[in-house]
Amino acid sequence: MQTLEESREDEIEHDDLSIVRALEEDIIFGRLAPGTRLTEDTLLARFHVTRHFARQALVQLETMGVVVRERNKGATVRSLTPRQVQEIYDVRELLQRQAALWIPLPAPDALIAELTALHEEHGRHVESGYLRGVHETNDRFHLTLFGACGNSHLVQSIEFYMRLSLPVRANSMSSKESLQISHEHHRLMIEMLKGRDNWVLAQLCVDHLQPSKKRYLAYVSEN
Amino acid sequence: MQTLEESREDEIEHDDLSIVRALEEDIIFGRLAPGTRLTEDTLLARFHVTRHFARQALVQLETMGVVVRERNKGATVRSLTPRQVQEIYDVRELLQRQAALWIPLPAPDALIAELTALHEEHGRHVESGYLRGVHETNDRFHLTLFGACGNSHLVQSIEFYMRLSLPVRANSMSSKESLQISHEHHRLMIEMLKGRDNWVLAQLCVDHLQPSKKRYLAYVSEN
DNA sequence: CCATCCTATTTTATCGATAATTTAGCCACT
DNA sequence: AGTGGCTAAATTATCGATAAAATAGGATGG
Numbered sequence: 173m174q175t176l177e178e179s180r181e182d183e184i185e186h187d188d189l190s191i192v193r194a195l196e197e198d199i200i201f202g203r204l205a206p207g208t209r210l211t212e213d214t215l216l217a218r219f220h221v222t223r224h225f226a227r228q229a230l231v232q233l234e235t236m237g238v239v240v241r242e243r244n245k246g247a248t249v250r251s252l253t254p255r256q257v258q259e260i261y262d263v264r265e266l267l268q269r270q271a272a273l274w275i276p277l278p279a280p281d282a283l284i285a286e287l288t289a290l291h292e293e294h295g296r297h298v299e300s301g302y303l304r305g306v307h308e309t310n311d312r313f314h315l316t317l318f319g320a321c322g323n324s325h326l327v328q329s330i331e332f333y334m335r336l337s338l339p340v341r342a343n344s345m346s347s348k349e350s351l352q353i354s355h356e357h358h359r360l361m362i363e364m365l366k367g368r369d370n371w372v373l374a375q376l377c378v379d380h381l382q383p384s385k386k387r388y389l390a391y392v393s394e395n
Numbered sequence: 396m397q398t399l400e401e402s403r404e405d406e407i408e409h410d411d412l413s414i415v416r417a418l419e420e421d422i423i424f425g426r427l428a429p430g431t432r433l434t435e436d437t438l439l440a441r442f443h444v445t446r447h448f449a450r451q452a453l454v455q456l457e458t459m460g461v462v463v464r465e466r467n468k469g470a471t472v473r474s475l476t477p478r479q480v481q482e483i484y485d486v487r488e489l490l491q492r493q494a495a496l497w498i499p500l501p502a503p504d505a506l507i508a509e510l511t512a513l514h515e516e517h518g519r520h521v522e523s524g525y526l527r528g529v530h531e532t533n534d535r536f537h538l539t540l541f542g543a544c545g546n547s548h549l550v551q552s553i554e555f556y557m558r559l560s561l562p563v564r565a566n567s568m569s570s571k572e573s574l575q576i577s578h579e580h581h582r583l584m585i586e587m588l589k590g591r592d593n594w595v596l597a598q599l600c601v602d603h604l605q606p607s608k609k610r611y612l613a614y615v616s617e618n
Numbered sequence: 619c620c621a622t623c624c625t626a627t628t629t630t631a632t633c634g635a636t637a638a639t640t641t642a643g644c645c646a647c648t
Numbered sequence: 649a650g651t652g653g654c655t656a657a658a659t660t661a662t663c664g665a666t667a668a669a670a671t672a673g674g675a676t677g678g
Binding site for chain 2: 235259260262263266267336
C-alpha cells in the first residue's frame with residue numbers, strides 16, 4: 173500500500189534538502205551500502221537538479237558525517253569500522269544517559285500525551301511494515317523525549333549521533349522482531365516518565381541502544 | 396614584535412579555510428562582536444577571493460555554529476544568550492569530564508612530554524602577551540590531553556563545543572591574570588596525569604571551564 | 619501628517635561554462 | 649614480459665554572469 177509513494181523522483185522538484193533526505197533514507201534502508209561512490213553526475217541524473225544543488229547536498233552530507241569526501245575524488249557513503257561504532261555508541265550512551273537524568277520527573281501530561289501519540293503511530297507502522305514511517309516516528313519519539321531535558325544543545329548532539337549511526341541502525345530495521353522490542357522499550361520509557369526515578373529511565377535509554385549495536389558488531393565480525 | 400605579522404590579507408592568497416581561520420580569530424579576540432553582519436561582498440573585498448570562496452566560508456562557519464545565516468538575508472556573527480551559554484557549558488562539562496575519566500592513568504611518558512612542551516610554549520606566549528599564540532597552544536593542549544581518552548568522536552565533539560564557546564572565551568583572553576590562572580591549571584593537569592586518580596583530573600577539567608563562563612555571564616547580566 | 623505603494627539599491631541564490639585534477643588504459647621502450 | 653610515461657575519459661573545482669529576493673528611502677494619495 174505504502175509502496176505506491178516511492179520513486180517519484182523523476183516528477184517532483186528537488187532542492188538540496190530533499191536530496192539529503194532521500195540519500196539518508198537510502199542509507200538506513202540499506203539501499204546504499206557503505207563505501208558506495210556518489211558522483212555528482214549520478215545525483216544530477218537521478219534528481220534532475222543543477223550541479224550546484226547536487227554538490228551542496230554532498231557538502232551537507234559530509235558535515236553530517238554520513239558521507240566522506242576526498243578532494244578531486246568525490247564522495248562515498250561512509251563506512252564505519254567496529255572501533256568507530258564502539259566509540260560512537262559510547263558517546264551516544266553518555267549523551268542519552270545524561271539527557272534522561274536531566275528530565276524533570278514526573279513529566280508533564282502534555283509531554284506524555286505527545287509521546288503516546290507518537291508511540292501509537294510508531295506501533296501502526298511497525299505492524300504494517302511501513303519502514304519509512306517506523307524510522308521517522310522513531311526518531312521523532314526520541315527527539316521529543318530527550319527534548320524534555322531542557323538543553324537544546326545536548327539534544328542537537330544526540331541528533332547528530334543518531335545520524336552518524338544510521339548505517340548501524342539499518343540492520344535492525346530489517347527484522348520485525350527487533351522493531352517490536354524497540355516499540356516495547358518506548359512504552360516502558362513513557363511509563364518511567366510518569367514516575368520519579370531518573371536513573372531507571374536513564375538505564376532504559378542506554379539499554380535501548382544495545383541491540384542494534386550488538387547486531388551490527390556481530391555482523392561485521394563474521395565477515 | 397608579533398604584531399608585525401598581522402594584516403597581510405591584501406598580499407597573500409586565500410582559500411575558504413584561511414577565511415574561516417581569520418574570522419574565527421577575529422571573534423575570539425573580540426574584533427568581531429556577536430551580531431555583526433558578514434556580507435559576502437565585505438569578505439570579497441577584504442580577502443580578495445571569488446564569491447564562491449567567501450560563500451563557502453560562510454557556509455562552513457554556519458555548520459561550525461559560529462555564524463547564523465538567514466535565507467536571502469546573509470550571515471551574522473552568532474550571539475549567545477545566557478541560557479545558551481549555560482546549556483553549552485553544561486554539555487562541555489559533561490563531555491570533558493567523561494573524557495578525563497576515560498584517560499588511562501598514569502599517562503605514558505610520551506604524552507606527558509608532549510603536553511609539557513605545549514605547556515611551556517603556552518607560558519611563553521602568555522608572558523609575552525602574544526594572544527594568537529596563547530589561543531592556539533591552549534586549544535592544542537586540550538585536544539592533546541583529551542585525545543588520550545582514546546575516543547576520537549568524543550574529542551571531535553569537545554572540539555565542536557570549544558568552537559561554539561569562542562565568544563564566551565574571548566573575554567578571558569583580555570586579562571593576563573586569567574591567562575596565568577589558566578596556565579597554572581594546565582600545570583596541575585599534567586601533574587594529575589602522572590597519578591592514578593581520574594576523578595581528581597576530571598574535576599580539575601570541569602573547574603577549568605568555570606572562570607570564563609562566570610565572567611561572561613556576569614558581563615552580560617550587568618548590561 | 620500618516621500610511622501605502624513603488625523603486626532603487628543592496629545582497630544572496632542560482633546557473634552553466636570552463637579549468638583543473640585524477641584515473642585508467644594504452645603504447646613505446648627496455 | 650615489465651616499466652615508464654603519455655593520452656583520453658571521467659570527475660570535481662572554480663568562476664563570473666544573471667536571476668531572485670529583501671530592504672530602505674522616497675513619492676504619492678488620503
